[in-house]
Amino acid sequence: MPRLDDHCWSCPCAHGPRHAGRARASAGGLAAKVGEMITSSVSRPSLLVARAAPDSDPSRGPGGTGAGGGSASWHHRLVQRGLVLFSVGVGLALVLNLLQVQRNVTLFPEEVTATAFSSAWWVPPCCGTAAAVVGLLYPCIDSHLGEPHKFKREWASVMRCVAVFVGINHASAKLDFANNVQLSLTLAALSLGLWWTFDRSRSGLGLGITIAFLATLITQLLVYNGVYQYTSPDFLYIRSWLPCIFFSGGVTVGNIGRQLAMGVPEKPHSD
Template sequence: MRATMTQLCFRGIVLFTTGVFFALMLNFLQIQRLLPALKLPFTSTILYSPWWVPFICGTASAAVGLIYPCVDQKLGEHQLYKQEWSNVMRCVAVFVGINHASAKIDFSSNLQLSLSLAVLSIGLWWWFDRTRSGFGLGVSIAVIATFITQMLVYHGVYNYTERDFLYIRSWLPCVFFSGGITIGNIGRQLAVHDSIDLESKRHRE
């Protein structure tokens, strides 16, 4: 059942806002780790990164959240478990935990960091998704977003030391993968909610 333009716009706004929030949260956690000597207040920490980063993350989140239900429909994928908002919120909580682990836990090496976050990210997909479309889109998002980030660093848009960049590259694909799964679940749940509203309206008519 097709969604109306109003419903699509509402979904996009919710997904955009969610993406901006996740970008600001991750930026806050990483700056706290990488720049502890600055001891910046919360508001200054948020403004420390370029203003366009949250905007791009929000736009990407809106696109991903709208694409997931479409791909599910095309491939005939159905969730193995009945999704509810409480389950989606648990997925968000696990994603926040993965971000927190990447920023706060000191691993012995970047390889250990990558493997640990990879296991957590795949576990998030297994627990809250388990669809081929979700896994495929998550991997695609991780590869494309990591590549774009590396290009931005290579061309000097971001300035990192080699050591810091190796650390960031260790957790970035896993965070993008788990973020794609999380945003996808939010987009799916919004689509289900819209479908229920349309069905109820049709029955009333």
């Protein structure tokens, strides 16, 4: 028979303090692990924020993605586009002015016509500067008016526009009409056809007319001061078809400037 003392030693009451100590120890260890997990989960986001904070700082410099770097990059692309447009203007001025001089449409002094390109030294840089201004102005006006130009936006269309512009200039020097009025009306129709074929924007039409007016006024002042002259002038010292040439030239250079600005972000605004 089991003895009474066996039951007494196996009673749970005898092991109560020992089991209570183990339970407290295990509970304390569990609480410590839970505390470590909470601490690590709280500290990780703060560590990520601390690491990400320098990347979003706009004062990192030109290599960062802040306002300073974006503004410097925008100005760099603006200068590049201006140089390309300046080169285009110089090239067109040399070719087209040579054609006008050879056909005795434009007359320079004798010491000027003896040069390599039969043109005054100031003609190419002036035309290049005008091309840079006009080519940069067209996309700027489009963005301010909120009317992005989307008609025939590809380089093939731009090259065809340049070819038509050169053809209009060639026609002004080669075609013979009974009077200058007929030639002027023909070139006006060709210039409007160029705008309708390759532009069709209200901003392009308005800028083309403004450029034609200002360029014609400047040309009249130059001819009046004896810098050079036109044969058979019929419109205040110049030929009546000259505004048509300036209009078609503005539309052509504007299309080149728009194509160069395609995909370029707008100027960043600093807070």
